[in-house]
Amino acid sequence: MSNDHDDRKEIIGDFLTWVRQNEAAGMEWFLDEGSAPVAGTPQPAPVTGTTADPDDPFLEICNQFVAQTLGLIERQPPVRKPDPSAQDKATALAALRDEVLPCTACPLHETRHSTVFGAGNPDADVVFVGEAPGRDEDIQGEPFVGRSGKLLTKILSAIGYGRDDVFICNILKCRPPNNRDPQPAEVAACEIHLKRQLAILDPRVICCLGRVAAQTLLGTDASLKRLRQTVHFYEGIPVMATYHPAALLRNPGWKRDTWNDVRKMRALIDALKLGES
Numbered sequence: 001m002s003n004d005h006d007d008r009k010e011i012i013g014d015f016l017t018w019v020r021q022n023e024a025a026g027m028e029w030f031l032d033e034g035s036a037p038v039a040g041t042p043q044p045a046p047v048t049g050t051t052a053d054p055d056d057p058f059l060e061i062c063n064q065f066v067a068q069t070l071g072l073i074e075r076q077p078p079v080r081k082p083d084p085s086a087q088d089k090a091t092a093l094a095a096l097r098d099e100v101l102p103c104t105a106c107p108l109h110e111t112r113h114s115t116v117f118g119a120g121n122p123d124a125d126v127v128f129v130g131e132a133p134g135r136d137e138d139i140q141g142e143p144f145v146g147r148s149g150k151l152l153t154k155i156l157s158a159i160g161y162g163r164d165d166v167f168i169c170n171i172l173k174c175r176p177p178n179n180r181d182p183q184p185a186e187v188a189a190c191e192i193h194l195k196r197q198l199a200i201l202d203p204r205v206i207c208c209l210g211r212v213a214a215q216t217l218l219g220t221d222a223s224l225k226r227l228r229q230t231v232h233f234y235e236g237i238p239v240m241a242t243y244h245p246a247a248l249l250r251n252p253g254w255k256r257d258t259w260n261d262v263r264k265m266r267a268l269i270d271a272l273k274l275g276e277s
């Protein structure tokens, strides 16, 4: 007779099987040029084969992560939320977008080309939150385009998502000049937009991309290294943190940690969905 532990193991096993069967497409982002392991650094075994290996150490790590996270979720104070339909969410998000696009609440509106509200599925299981638009995003009015956007698309593909399956946005909706770090006053002015977005989207999981996004959303100055170690909560929603794709382009050796982060996140989402069914 199965129990919760067996169920979770099965979910994760199924997921890893899926990853392996889709290795050619899914792992492209991870194995591309420049992502070779750093010499002398202990590395997990490469992903090979077509079935989940029950002795794969990552399977147990993933299983423990999901079990601990579900335990943490159970101990969270209940947050009463309405249960809107996907259409209701889309309508509310479109109305918020119309409000945010002409925003002049901080000086960044003076230098922006576009306000980058965010894009994706209003009923997404996961919302990715980055730092701020860059040059390409500012020009196109879309989040995560350009090189780091392409890498994010590959990361999503590696865990079975297309861009339209998730929602992607940033802490700041307008580009800081020369891509400098957001200033506290800008973050404070823009935070309300993100809060309202997340209240509408109400995803199963939030994934912060990079230190600035994680620190801002969680109201902490802890390092990204520490924040990656465990799950956090925002308004009752589990929050995970991993590296920003732009940082991965500069430091390809971090892709392996990112790969483990996003696999754990996907396993958690699958376990949460199973628990709701």
Ligand code: SF4
Residues within 6 Å of the ligand: 100, 103, 104, 105, 106, 107, 108, 109, 115, 172, 173, 174, 186, 189, 190, 193
């Ligand atoms: S960064 Fe945010 S607060 Fe500042 S002008 Fe843009 S939308 Fe408004």
